[in-house]
Amino acid sequence: MDSDIPVVLLCGGYGTRIREASERLPKAMVDIGGRPILWHIMKIYSHYGFRRFVLCLGYKGWAIKQFFLDYRAQLSDFTISLSDEHRIRFHDDRADENWEITFAETGLDTATGARLRRVRRYVDTDDFMMGYGDGVGNIDLAALEKEHRAAGRIGTVTGIHPTSKFGEMDVEDDQVLEFNEKPTRVTGFVSGGFFMFRREFLDDYLDDDPKLWLESAPLQRLARDRQLTLHPHHDFWCAMDTFKDYQHLNELWAAGDAPWKVWEQPGNRSVSPGTARSAPRAAGRPAGPPAAVRRHR
Numbered sequence: 001m002d003s004d005i006p007v008v009l010l011c012g013g014y015g016t017r018i019r020e021a022s023e024r025l026p027k028a029m030v031d032i033g034g035r036p037i038l039w040h041i042m043k044i045y046s047h048y049g050f051r052r053f054v055l056c057l058g059y060k061g062w063a064i065k066q067f068f069l070d071y072r073a074q075l076s077d078f079t080i081s082l083s084d085e086h087r088i089r090f091h092d093d094r095a096d097e098n099w100e101i102t103f104a105e106t107g108l109d110t111a112t113g114a115r116l117r118r119v120r121r122y123v124d125t126d127d128f129m130m131g132y133g134d135g136v137g138n139i140d141l142a143a144l145e146k147e148h149r150a151a152g153r154i155g156t157v158t159g160i161h162p163t164s165k166f167g168e169m170d171v172e173d174d175q176v177l178e179f180n181e182k183p184t185r186v187t188g189f190v191s192g193g194f195f196m197f198r199r200e201f202l203d204d205y206l207d208d209d210p211k212l213w214l215e216s217a218p219l220q221r222l223a224r225d226r227q228l229t230l231h232p233h234h235d236f237w238c239a240m241d242t243f244k245d246y247q248h249l250n251e252l253w254a255a256g257d258a259p260w261k262v263w264e265q266p267g268n269r270s271v272s273p274g275t276a277r278s279a280p281r282a283a284g285r286p287a288g289p290p291a292a293v294r295r296h297r
Helices: 015-024 037-047 059-068 070-076 112-117 141-152 200-204 217-224 241-254
Strands: 005-012 051-059 077-081 087-091 100-105 126-131 135-137 155-160 166-170 173-180 192-199 228-233 237-239
Touching: 005 037, 005 112, 015 241, 037 051, 037 126, 037 135, 037 141, 051 059, 059 070, 126 135, 126 141, 135 166, 135 192, 141 155, 141 192, 141 228, 192 200, 192 228, 217 228, 237 241
Parallel strands: 005 051, 005 126, 051 100, 155 228
Antiparallel strands: 077 087, 126 192, 135 237, 155 192, 166 173
């Protein structure tokens, strides 16, 4: 069932650490398998019935607008009659998404907190989803919404266990007992970037200061006020922060092993998460707030 709850996505990032793939594009438009990562993120949300999107634009926002203005033509075969007022006839139309998308210009160098504040007029429900334009995962958004409503707090953040980019040594005093070259999973939680907020968060915790980072004072104060709930996710998640991440996500897609592709996994319904890939599921709900929060535009 479709939801009226809007999904606000922050899409203003430069992608400076992934310049090889995003030199002429905003980060949200970098391709995975021929489609922008933004499209993949929106597909995850729409699988769970969220079809209304508010895109917070910044760096080269026109590229995002153009992609969706030309969306149907990019996906479908069509015939154009130049002698008949450029009449276009589409064949086997493949653009079947029933999305409603609001494109909001929120400033070139605006920090994430101010970007979110600047789109509050487009949030017309008591609660809203929020995410970034650079990370994918098989997040159970139905469970996220359920936990948010059950907790009764202002905000809910998805906590994930990231993989360390370094190996790990097991030591005792000055002796190395074990040397693990491969990356290991961090035991603490960091923000996975999939949030749900009550609308009051926009007015009570944010302002229009272009240097206001969502991940700093607003979320820190929300946690101090005991108004931030943790939704733990122990499965696949990946942020496209580096060129290596870009390559990894494209390799998974090409191999037909993209865990975030929940909209096409056999037997997967809108109330169920995707198939486990990167870690076994934990039996219980971990306690405590997330240990760290990523910063993104």
